[in-house]
């Protein structure tokens with residue numbers, strides 16, 4: 001899928017006039033146009049509502065709205081059900097007994113994998129290069145930080161906006177024990193394997209073309225292992241062969257030991 005220029009398909013809007021100033025500030029921060037009702041709507045609207053920031057698709061058959069949520073619904077259910085034994089992602093990054101590796105997630109996306117790992121006790125640094133996806137994540141983090149029940153988990157979850165490749169190439173701090181990579185995989189359109197939220201994100205960010213380079217840079221920085229999430233039958237990234245893989249229903253985790 002070709003990468004679309006966010007400015008040509010996306011504008012910032014709000015659902016309540018009291019949010020107009022906030023919407024203008026967000027549009028300026030992201031370098032996006034501000035949508036005024038009555039104008040032709042672009043394909044996507046990043047919409048401020050009184051409760052949250054949402055990505056809305058416009059037009060016929062629109063999907064959405066998409067927002068990141070660490071509080072209610074599916075992710076809360078998953079948090080309650082989550083045990084390290086059950087979660088393949090947890091076993092893949094090396095959670096075992098009392099071991100809780102520090103994780104650098106190079107492809108934060110909607111933060112689901114990072115949140116699972118933070119719920120299980122890992123310190124997680126997420127990196128996201130799309131400023132729009134990062135804005136959705138930051139909004140969810142702000143809301144979740146207001147919930148005392150999530151305080152411990154949210155204290156372990158941090159977001160950095162930027163390109164992971166750049167960040168790894170200029171890395172100076174302590175080496176993270178585990179580095180996690182879940183790139184956008186070029187699925188055929190409308191594949192049932194692509195979750196609804198991810199389809200909207202794909203529209204915005206396109207496919208990730210730098211995954212092989214990310215793996216190579218990650219292998220130079222991680223102190224214990226690098227984990228790459230792939231669709232179950234997809235080839236491994238170009239580079240050394242993984243030491244082992246863990247398979248889930250639709251996806252697979254390729255684990256590279258340092």
Ligand SMILES: C[S@@+](CC[C@H](N)C(=O)[O-])C[C@H]1O[C@@H](n2cnc3c(N)ncnc32)[C@H](O)[C@@H]1O
Nearest residue numbers: 107109110111112113128129163164182183184
């Ligand atoms: C498939 S999604 C990740 C989904 C995530 N694991 C989750 O649980 O929600 C991939 C995300 O990684 C981001 N990404 C890809 N390459 C990146 C890079 N080099 N630096 C920062 N972010 C990157 C994309 O913008 C996209 O939002």
